[in-house]
Amino acid sequence: MTSLFRFVVVMIAFFVTQPLFAAENVVNVYTWSEEIPHFVIAQFEKETGIKVNYSTFDSNEIMYAKLRANKNAGYDLVEPSSYFVERMQHQHMLLTLDKTKLLNAKNLDPAFLNRAYDPRNEYSIPFIWGITGIFLNKNYYNEQDAEQWKNLLDKKYANQLMFLDDSREVFSMALRMLGYSINDSNPEHIHQAYLKLKTLMPNVKLFNSEAIISILIDEDATVGMAWNGDLYKAHQENNKLQFVYPKDGFEIWVDNFVMLKTAPHPENAYKFLDFLMRPEIAKAVSMNIHYSTANLAARNLLPPEIKNNPALYPTQATLSHGEFQTDVGDQAHVLFEKYWEQLKMGG
Template sequence: MKKILKALLALALAISMVLSLSGCGGEKRTQLKVYNWGDYIDQSILEEFEEKYNIDVIYDEFATNEEMYAKIKAGASDYDILIPSDYTIKRMIDEDMLHKIDMNNVPNYKYIGERFKNLAFDPNNEYSVPYMWGTVGILYNKTMVKEPVDSWKVLWDDKYSKQILMLDSLRDSIGITLKMLGYSLNTKNDNELNEAKDALIKQKPLVLAYVGDEVKDKMIGGEAALAVVWSGDAVYMKRENPDLEYVIPKEGSNIWFDSIVIPKTSQHKKEAELFINFLCEPEIAYRNADYIGYSTPHTEAMKMLPEDITSDKSAYPGEGDLVNSEVFEDLADSLVKYDRIWTEVKAQ
């Protein structure tokens, strides 16, 4: 009898240890791999998702759409979530690189504003869920620039030599140059593109640096007078330094939309859809937009944001502020022309 009791006690102890190990990490947790722009999510949200759903988030960052696309296209990654821009999403759809999202698993999609649905890059809302949107413009220091700033041409003014920061992004820097010249930022015309190249080469001696996220510290610290920036970064920098102001030039600019997609490299599609739905929860969407500073497409999050943010035209411009502005299109085979121009400009 004692032997039986000992055996039962031993079995109970073994079962208890197995259960304990499972609850303390003995059981392997799903890893959801997310690839996003730098400084483009509230990290506490990732931690909350991990705790709520018992899923580990592996989080990596990229600097440009082109960098992200090249990595995914090379097939050397197995990301579950990407957050690219409009024209890159269109390209990835055309090249069969994305899963269709089962919107039954994303009920919070109902909170996305109607103006952000049925966009040209995903007309049937099958592959993407809007994340943030905004514009590209000029951020300038009012103590260093006394004249009105209303045109891209100010970035070619000799008086600001070595006080100008340009984006280290071929689509953005070539795009604003094309707009300055009066052309479409989606042009495929060789003469127009060569004119833009010549203008960028002429401008280069005036440029302090071609930058990415480091533009924030440089402009907040007063290291430059003018910078080409994304609107959400402008909102953040204006908060940190009241001497800074943001403008969308009269020639027009880029209106961009970043959306969440699931690449076909994903091994965890349902968990990816769970993550998308989590990001679209009203409180989570609000916290994320408040932290990042970019414009949210989420109707409920908009209601929670303070009025000084929603009334700031840097973040939420009116229709009149967007005259002549365009959305980037997928350039397909013509992208090599832009690549060549940017390589030549940077090599000067």
């Protein structure tokens, strides 16, 4: 009996202990999936002797739930999207960054600094960004058919459209159709957006966030909503694909690095973050994942066919129609989720 008791104690201890690597020379990094290529991590480990424990997530919500469920998860650097930087800051989860340890921050693109979600970049460093816009396949539609989100309400798209499986993205689009900001948290406006989406539902063929590229390439869906980086990737296999910046406005998202207050290895985290902001490293990351870099020095190093590609680097005039995502608060989140359930259940 005593040995059984001891066994139970050991089992419980095993499940509740902190990560054992807390004292070692490591840095624990938690980013969007496939964001940092292995050769970049290997180079950092070789230069500094610091081991990188790299884990990934595929939605902000999962990352946030994990960090909240276990306050001592042991992560140092995390990469939330802009509106989650704000949300995490409201929860006092973020460390104020010591800029003297981030000398490569001078390489960053000023267009992505001091935005509303972190007005003085005290907590976050922008890394990768993109646009949520309209895609269409020129074998089936003309660009004039879908210049604005509003055009997607047309009956000719019955059971044709693909949308991201993400309530916030889809509501942002509906709010733009109505002329409201994507960051509008007025319950009345969100209700109007819901009614708008209800009229759009007969046109929806599918919601998807995981297999977008293969769906675009194989023409499983030929028009709808997509991220520009995915479209760029798919375009290399199917040149009929076209990305459209909706004239009635669109969302600009930015993935940022933040440090947690509970970070066990802040010094190593600074070293890794500064390393990622080196122009040649940021360029390698951007070329590997095919998304736009928020590092101006890195962007200048990119091959001309990428840095001049309007799908990845739109002009300032185009960008002026875009809005940066900010946190809309828990009340709006609950509304989005409630209406999202109703929308999918046809209620």
